[in-house]
Structures are given as C-alpha cells and as structure tokens.
Amino acid sequence: MERIEALELLKEYNKSESLLKHAYAVEAVMKHFAELNGEDKDYWGNIGLLHDLDYEMYPNEHCIMAEKILMENNVSADIIRAVKSHGYGICTDVIPERYMEKVLYTIDELTGLVTATVLMRPDKSITGLEVKSVMKKFKTPKFAAGVDRTLILKGCTMIDMELDQVIGETIKGMSKSAKEIGL
DSSP states (O other): OOHHHHHHHHHHHOOOHHHHHHHHHHHHHHHHHHHHTTOOHHHHHHHHHHTTTTTTTOGGGTTHHHHHHHHHTTOOHHHHHHHHHTTBTTTBOOOOOSHHHHHHHHHHHHHHHHHHHHHTSTTOOOTTOOHHHHHHHHTOTTTTTTSOHHHHHHHHHHTTOOHHHHHHHHHHHHHTTHHHHTO
16 A cells, blocks of 8 residues: 555545644654664555544544445555554454554554643744653643553553653654644
C-alpha cells in the first residue's frame, strides 16, 4: 500500500483536524522507529496513519470497524493485525507480538501527551522540547488526563526501552513532521 492510498482511506473516514494530526504524528514516530531499527519506514508509517481509521465514525467499535474497512479495501492481513493490536486490552484481545506492533502500542498515547505538552508552551512548537518537560507532565495525572500512562509504561516494557528514551525518540519523530502535525 502506498502512502497516498492510506491517506485517502484515512481521510474518507476522518474529517476532524485533530484526529488527522494525531494520525500524522503517529505516522512520523512510526517512521522514525522504523529507521532506528532498519525497517521499512513507509510500511510502518502507513500503519501509523491507519491505526485510528475508524475512531471518528465508530468510536464505540474502534478497531472492530477498522478491521472491516481495511478488509473491504483489500489491505493486507499483517496491517490489519497491527491496527487491531494497538487496541490490546482496551477494545481488542489481539496482543502486540511483532516489534512494530509493540512500538505502535507504546507511542500511540504518548504522541497525545507530547502534543499536549507542546500546546502548553508559549510558542506551541516542538522545536527545543526537552524530555524532562514531557516527563514532568507524564507524572502529573491531571495533565492530559485522557492519556493512559499505564499503557505507555506497559509498551515501554514490551519494546525494552526506558520511558525517557521512548519520549526522546517520540519527540525526534514528531519533530520530523512538525509542520504537518501543526507543532
């Protein structure tokens, strides 16, 4: 699947600017982690783009409708599985097994926390954002209260990285697409 196809499919089911920016953020971080691990960044990026494909139209059937939509569009079973696995323990019982799935599981919520942290900065720019700033916000449960910190920590264990390392790499990945993400 080419990015243009993934993007068209994403935009067919998502009109919300904030959801699109979230998809771009996850795409950017997935590409970054793919590069770090010598993997196919376009493949990982497309999974990042499509991970919340169904969320705007079917929030109560998240990941379930994504599977149906992706199947109807002849998307490969491995991409479908990855999309489903990011909802493990929330809306699916598909355990992230491949490293790429574990990264997606880990950074999905984290991109939201990084975004919220950036939006609190006077310049609203990710440029110069430090890991310690995000760590401080991570430790403040009332800040971006919708971000499930337990999932992020569980994901860090899955990918065998410390939280501060994952935050640092997430910032780097998001920085590469700062304009598209709006940060």
